[in-house]
Amino acid sequence: GENVEQHPSTLSVQEGDSAVIKCTYSDSASNYFPWYKQELGKRPQLIIDIRSNVGEKKDQRIAVTLNKTAKHFSLHITETQPEDSAVYFCAPRILTGGGNKLTFGTGTQLKVEL
Amino acid sequence: DAGVIQSPRHEVTEMGQEVTLRCKPISGHDYLFWYRQTMMRGLELLIYFNNNVPIDDSGMPEDRFSAKMPNASFSTLKIQPSEPRDSAVYFCASTQRGRKQFFGPGTRLTVL
Numbered sequence: 310g311e312n313v314e315q316h317p318s319t320l321s322v323q324e325g326d327s328a329v330i331k332c333t334y335s336d337s338a339s340n341y342f343p344w345y346k347q348e349l350g351k352r353p354q355l356i357i358d359i360r361s362n363v364g365e366k367k368d369q370r371i372a373v374t375l376n377k378t379a380k381h382f383s384l385h386i387t388e389t390q391p392e393d394s395a396v397y398f399c400a401p402r403i404l405t406g407g408g409n410k411l412t413f414g415t416g417t418q419l420k421v422e423l
Numbered sequence: 424d425a426g427v428i429q430s431p432r433h434e435v436t437e438m439g440q441e442v443t444l445r446c447k448p449i450s451g452h453d454y455l456f457w458y459r460q461t462m463m464r465g466l467e468l469l470i471y472f473n474n475n476v477p478i479d480d481s482g483m484p485e486d487r488f489s490a491k492m493p494n495a496s497f498s499t500l501k502i503q504p505s506e507p508r509d510s511a512v513y514f515c516a517s518t519q520r521g522r523k524q525f526f527g528p529g530t531r532l533t534v535l
Contacts, residue, residue, distance in 0.1 A: 343523070351528075352514060352526040352527065352528055352529055353466070353514070353526050354526070355523045355524065355525075358523070398466065410468060410471060410479060411456075411468065411524065412468070413465060413466040413467075413468075415465050416465060416466070
């Protein structure tokens with residue numbers, strides 16, 4: 310199965326600074342790379358995803374970059390705001406006819422301080 | 424669209440009792456997933472279904488856990504008998520093949 314690691318496990322930044330979370334995976338066949346955000350007491354929600362034929366994707370203040378050779382992808386949040394405080398999970402997988410099984414990383418607790 | 428619906432939202436029970444969690448996926452979605460989330464183990468996939476058929480139940484912790492999907496709009500996760508270590512938040516999620524997973528609000532289970 311897929312081994313997924315996230316770094317760091319906790320991250321504290323000042324409001325307005327940038328935050329970067331890295332996800333390392335083991336299965337070279339993985340071709341879909343989503344990031345989920347989970348606020349305290351809430352459900353995980355997809356915030357951005359990328360497919361392996363693209364190296365980078367941006368959506369306003371968030372972006373994801375992919376390095377398939379090194380088997381890692383990263384979440385970038387710029388101009389952080391207090392509402393960005395949450396736990397972020399990566400969940401790389403293979404988009405095939407076999408299904409949609411996700412293996413979640415261990416999560417990164419992001420705290421944006423005023 | 425109401426999204427994925429789960430019930431109950433909170434469940435408190437005593438050790439040894441049977442617990443049944445329920446999920447209604449988003450209409451038209453052909454995959455349904457059950458996850459468990461704890462501080463110690465994070466977010467774990469327990470089982471998932473495709474077109475109502477269980478595809479992978481390798482994450483089901485033991486025989487006390489069972490899941491069914493009798494039709495495209497309903498699934499249950501049952502724990503019998505329940506134990507304190509089963510206390511967790513249980514999420515149901517659904518998706519169409521190749522598309523994003525949408526999570527339900529979760530059921531917070533406490534076994535005393």
